[in-house]
Amino acid sequence: MDFLxxxxxxxxxAAKAEHPTAVPIAGGTDVMVxxxxxxxxxxxxxxxxxxxxxxxxxxxxxxxRLGASVPYTRIIERLRGELPGLALAGHxxxxxxxxxxxSVGGNLGAASPAGDSHPALLAAGAEVEAVSVRGTRMIPVExxxxxxxxxxxxxxxxxxxxxxxxxDGPQQFSKVGTRxxxxxxxxxxxxxxxxxxxxxKTGIGSAAPTPIRARAAEEFLNAALEEAGLWxxxxxxxxxxxxxxxxxxxxxxxxxxxxxGSAAYRRHALGVMARRTLGWTWDEYRGNERSARCx
Amino acid sequence: MRLTFxxxxxxxxxxxxxxxxxxxxxxxxxxxxxxxxxxxxQGECGSCTVRLDGVPVCxxxxxxxxxxDREVVTVEGLADYARxxxxxxxxxxxxxxxxxxxxxxxxxxxxxxxxxxxxxPQQLSAIQRAFIDAGAVxxxxxxxxxxxxxxxxxxxxxxxxxxxxxxxxxxxLCRCTGYEKILDAVRLAAARTEEAV
Numbered sequence: 156m157d158f159l160x161x162x163x164x165x166x167x168x169a170a171k172a173e174h175p176t177a178v179p180i181a182g183g184t185d186v187m188v189x190x191x192x193x194x195x196x197x198x199x200x201x202x203x204x205x206x207x208x209x210x211x212x213x214x215x216x217x218x219x220r221l222g223a224s225v226p227y228t229r230i231i232e233r234l235r236g237e238l239p240g241l242a243l244a245g246h247x248x249x250x251x252x253x254x255x256x257x258s259v260g261g262n263l264g265a266a267s268p269a270g271d272s273h274p275a276l277l278a279a280g281a282e283v284e285a286v287s288v289r290g291t292r293m294i295p296v297e298x299x300x301x302x303x304x305x306x307x308x309x310x311x312x313x314x315x316x317x318x319x320x321x322x323d324g325p326q327q328f329s330k331v332g333t334r335x336x337x338x339x340x341x342x343x344x345x346x347x348x349x350x351x352x353x354x355x356k357t358g359i360g361s362a363a364p365t366p367i368r369a370r371a372a373e374e375f376l377n378a379a380l381e382e383a384g385l386w387x388x389x390x391x392x393x394x395x396x397x398x399x400x401x402x403x404x405x406x407x408x409x410x411x412x413x414x415x416g417s418a419a420y421r422r423h424a425l426g427v428m429a430r431r432t433l434g435w436t437w438d439e440y441r442g443n444e445r446s447a448r449c450x
Numbered sequence: 451m452r453l454t455f456x457x458x459x460x461x462x463x464x465x466x467x468x469x470x471x472x473x474x475x476x477x478x479x480x481x482x483x484x485x486x487x488x489x490x491x492q493g494e495c496g497s498c499t500v501r502l503d504g505v506p507v508c509x510x511x512x513x514x515x516x517x518x519d520r521e522v523v524t525v526e527g528l529a530d531y532a533r534x535x536x537x538x539x540x541x542x543x544x545x546x547x548x549x550x551x552x553x554x555x556x557x558x559x560x561x562x563x564x565x566x567x568x569x570x571p572q573q574l575s576a577i578q579r580a581f582i583d584a585g586a587v588x589x590x591x592x593x594x595x596x597x598x599x600x601x602x603x604x605x606x607x608x609x610x611x612x613x614x615x616x617x618x619x620x621x622x623l624c625r626c627t628g629y630e631k632i633l634d635a636v637r638l639a640a641a642r643t644e645e646a647v
Contacts, residue, residue, distance in 0.1 A: 158451060158469035158515040180513055184493055187511040190470045191491040200469060204516050250621025251599070252508045253493050336620035337494055 157199040164206050164286075167313060172288045175310035177201040181209070181224040182256030184249065185265045209260070209315070219321060220284075223260025223314040230259070238319055240275035240326030240345050247271055247330045250337050260314045263299065266306040266365070273300070273366030274345030275328050277358030280320040287311040293318070300365035324348035325439035327432040330360075331416075331424045341416040344404070344428040348436050353377070353386050357429070362408035362421045372403035372429065389441045397430050404429035455517045457481060458527025459534075459546020467514045474498045474509035476517075477524060482553050485525040485594045496622030499595035500524050501531075506602045508621075525594035526552035528601055532575035535605065557582070577601045580639035581632075588626035596622045600636050609640055 159177065161167035171177055177199035180186045189195035203209055209224035212234065219237050221230070227245035231254070235242040241259070248254050248271050262270040263283060273296075281296040285308055294307060296317075301307050308314070326347040332338030343360035355376050357369045379396045380386055410421035453464045453476065464480045472491075477483045477500070487497035491510045498509040501523040509522075523531050527547040534545050547555070557578060574582070577600050587593050596619060603610055603618035610618070615636045624632065 156469035158513070160515060160518065180516070183511045183513055183516065184508075187472060187513060188492040190513075191472060191510060196470070200513060200515070202513065202516050249493060250496065251618060252496055252499055252506050252621040253511075255505045256507050256511065 156197065158202065159199060160202045160205055162205050164208060164315070167201065167203060167206055168286060168288050168311075170201055171313050172311045174199045174201070179203055179264060179313060181261050182226065182253075182258055184253050184257040185261060185267075203313075212316075214321070217321060218318045221259060221317045221319055223263075223316055224258045225260075227254035227257055227259075237321045238275075238279065239322050240279050240328050240347055241272060241319065243326070243328040244271045244275040244330075244343070244345065247328070247332075247335075247338070247340075247343075253337075259317050263296075263306065263314055263317065264308070266300055266304050268300075268303060268363060268365055269340045269343075269361040270366065271328075271330065271340060271343060271360065274343050274358030274360040275326070276317065276319060276345075277366060277368050278326060278345035278347035278356045279322065280347075280349075280356060282318045283314060284316040284318060285309075285312045286315045287313070291315070297368060303364045322347065323352075324350040325436040327435050329428040329432050331428070339415065342408070342410065342421040342424050342428075344425055344432060346429070346432040346436055348440055350386060350440065353381065355380070355433075357404065359404065359408055359425060361415075362410040362425055364409065367407065367409075369404040369407035369429070372400050372407060375403055376400045376433075391441070392433065392437050397433055400433060401426035401430040451515065453514055453518060455519060456521040456546075457483070457549070458523055458530065458552055459521075459540070460548055462549060464514075469513075469515060471514040472510045473500070473502075473512040473514055473517050473522065476514045477509060477522070481549060483524055483526050483549075485552075485555070487591055487594055489591070494623070495592070495595075496599065497592050497595040499598045499622065501598060501602065506599050523598070524552070525597055526555045528597055529555075529573055529575045529578060532577070532601060575601060576643055577604060577635070577639045580635040580642065584631050584635035584638050586628065586631040586635035588624075588628045592622055592624045592626075596624070596632060600632075600639070603636070604640055604643065609644060610636070612637075 159170045161170050178197035179201045181203045209222045211222045213220045227248050230245045231242050259272045262272045276296045283294040283299050285292045299306050328345045330343040331341040340361040342362040345358035347356050359367050405422045405426040410418040412418050451467050453467045477486050486509050489495045489497045493508040493511045500509045530547045
């Protein structure tokens with residue numbers, strides 16, 4: 156095995172081009188587990204820890220450009236305002252020790268359907284900045300996942316950053332597991348209200364071969380909110396609408412039975428999480444609207 | 451490959467390190483520091499918790515090559531680390547814990563029941579003393595990781611709430627399920643530190 160330690164991003168790209176089978180390692184919270192258990196024996200490890208800019212982020216007008224290796228701890232501490240959904244999701248990742256090392260770039264690279272950041276990225280809206288010596292691609296996160304633990308990165312590409320839309324409204328994340336800490340999601344759900352465009356976006360985790368949006372549920376809810384003028388009048392969402400939304404979210408999933416839970420349970424739990432997160436975000440939206448009107 | 455990094459304040463070298471090896475393996479098998487425990491090897495149990503450039507991490511999930519030129523503190527160096535912190539840094543230039551001292555490190559209280567003064571008069575950090583006094587050690591396997599994690603909590607939050615303690619220690623499992631006494635120990639260490647100030 157070779158261990159490459161590029162000191163700069165350019166060196167890292169050159170190394171990845173020269174060694175397309177090299178496995179990038181940043182926090183190591185996935186890669187090292189596979190090596191420790193001999194599930195994977197890469198011929199080359201490409202250490203990204205030395206590349207400072209991967210640990211940095213920039214808050215722009217509309218998006219946050221989040222360096223691929225920014226640990227969850229930093230997202231929770233520093234980006235809660237701009238990326239509330241991702242901060243909530245990040246807080247459910249593993250444990251403090253894992254959150255000190257794990258990153259969104261790693262979650263995307265591993266592309267596990269159970270990765271905690273995916274539902275939040277899908278709901279907020281995000282693009283993956285994939286870079287190689289050939290150039291840069293911006294990949295909408297919806298198109299990034301191609302299968303169980305598979306993504307659309309080319310062999311010479313590395314994830315430089317994720318560009319995530321700054322929140323323009325309330326966001327929520329919910330995850331089902333056997334306990335609070337150190338849990339791989341049985342299933343997870345992210346929801347973001349986008350008052351500026353009067354849309355709602357969702358993300359389903361751990362209940363299909365890849366993380367997905369519940370598009371039919373989103374379209375239904377967008378139409379229902381519009382029709383009843385709820386974005387303007389700030390009334391509560393009728394229970395029948397919330398129920399229908401929950402059913403459509405359940406229906407969007409394509410879960411399997413496995414050691415963590417049954418397909419039927421996952422579908423059921425997703426519906427519950429969809430209804431709850433919708434209630435939480437809508438309450439927050441109405442609260443904000445009220446205080447805005449008072450002021 | 452050859453690895454050069456700082457362990458408990460002293461520069462150390464390891465040769466013939468396999469590239470897929472973990473920091474935990476290097477510490478235990480190459481440096482002879484078995485304080486950091488090897489249990490789950492997948493970051494679930496926290497028994498191998500060490501500080502990497504000050505940050506608590508699972509040593510089993512850090513690739514050996516990633517610690518080149520970086521600083522690691524293990525439970526064996528925790529007492530010295532805590533003392534230096536209290537003294538506001540390393541004034542003498544001869545701080546840290548040598549590998550030999552770290553290997554011989556024992557959790558004897560300063561007054562030693564055997565009556566011996568021992569080689570290290572100030573052997574225990576506040577959190578270590580509190581763990582003993584509160585009876586927070588049962589089989590002891592999870593203790594080193596918990597000590598490192600709890601010490602770091604108290605470093606950034608001198609008077610943590612119960613929620614803060616639970617959150618900070620949520621990555622450390624105790625198979626004896628002695629969590630209540632562990633919480634007592636952290637509260638005790640915090641209370642004693644507050645009294646001393």
